[in-house]
Amino acid sequence: MKILKIFIILFLVTNFSELKSDETNDVLKNKILKNIRCLICQGQSVYDSESDFASSIKLIVDRKINKGLKEDQIYAFLRKKYGDWIIFDPPLNKNTYILWLLPLLFFLVGGAIIQKKILKKNEK
Amino acid sequence: MKNKFCLFIVIIFLSFCFIIFYKGLNTPNTYTPQINEKKKIPTFGAKDFDSNNYLNSDKIFEEKIFYIVNIWASWCVPCRTEHPLLMQLSKNQSIKLIGLNYRDNYNNAKKFISDFGNPYSRILIDKDGTLAIEFGAYGVPETFLIDKNKDIIKKFVGPINQEIVKEIKLIIK
Numbered sequence: 001m002k003i004l005k006i007f008i009i010l011f012l013v014t015n016f017s018e019l020k021s022d023e024t025n026d027v028l029k030n031k032i033l034k035n036i037r038c039l040i041c042q043g044q045s046v047y048d049s050e051s052d053f054a055s056s057i058k059l060i061v062d063r064k065i066n067k068g069l070k071e072d073q074i075y076a077f078l079r080k081k082y083g084d085w086i087i088f089d090p091p092l093n094k095n096t097y098i099l100w101l102l103p104l105l106f107f108l109v110g111g112a113i114i115q116k117k118i119l120k121k122n123e124k
Numbered sequence: 125m126k127n128k129f130c131l132f133i134v135i136i137f138l139s140f141c142f143i144i145f146y147k148g149l150n151t152p153n154t155y156t157p158q159i160n161e162k163k164k165i166p167t168f169g170a171k172d173f174d175s176n177n178y179l180n181s182d183k184i185f186e187e188k189i190f191y192i193v194n195i196w197a198s199w200c201v202p203c204r205t206e207h208p209l210l211m212q213l214s215k216n217q218s219i220k221l222i223g224l225n226y227r228d229n230y231n232n233a234k235k236f237i238s239d240f241g242n243p244y245s246r247i248l249i250d251k252d253g254t255l256a257i258e259f260g261a262y263g264v265p266e267t268f269l270i271d272k273n274k275d276i277i278k279k280f281v282g283p284i285n286q287e288i289v290k291e292i293k294l295i296i297k
Contacts, residue, residue: 039262040262040263052227052253052263053253053262053263055252055253056252056253056254056256056257057257059252059253059254060254060257063254081257081258081259081260082260082262098144
């Protein structure tokens, strides 16, 4: 009886872990697909599109995840084929330095101005 | 003096914003593929249309000659327009045409080939469109010119025309 109980527990644990791994893969897949641009659609992600191109990309992403590739590796694969445009979230490179650094620069300059004003007010 | 400096900073900032937005407005917000970028052919496996055998890319591109990979489908109307030009190209001995049958019905594709002729030395089946993705294609028809070093040297999006045929002939000469 004890052995049977152990078997049942083991069976449940292994099956639940499989289910959990499928669920994790689905979450990752959806996250990636939402960040990939459908190149033949107007402003749609691959996740939202039902076009032939989007369904092929969905299959590719699914296979890559099942092969054990990481999110960055999948993006790198797609960027190699279609360029940076395919990813909604642009990487930091020479073309996107301004895009990434400008908000930071505004924040720093704004902060400096506010700090200066506060210091001036305190002096008075 | 201080006011002048502030005005100067504001003008510089506004000019900078103007340049950024002006540049942004002039760049197209649709995908423009890189057509002259040299890339190695992908490593892949595919089913042969005639024999139904599984082939590796090394086997498909084994000869040291120029290859053309043409993505086509029987349901694709522009593919019919370019087909006579592909037939013309297939007569050239220094090039081999590989057809990639994209998301097609086997019988329809077979009928297409028997009706319009077969310019391809080999046809590969791309049932789910993933092979086309490996080539960096995003629709049909699309044509890739591959040199003797197995590099994709040209990519033609849409149906090929007489000018493109001339260009291809000039490259492979």
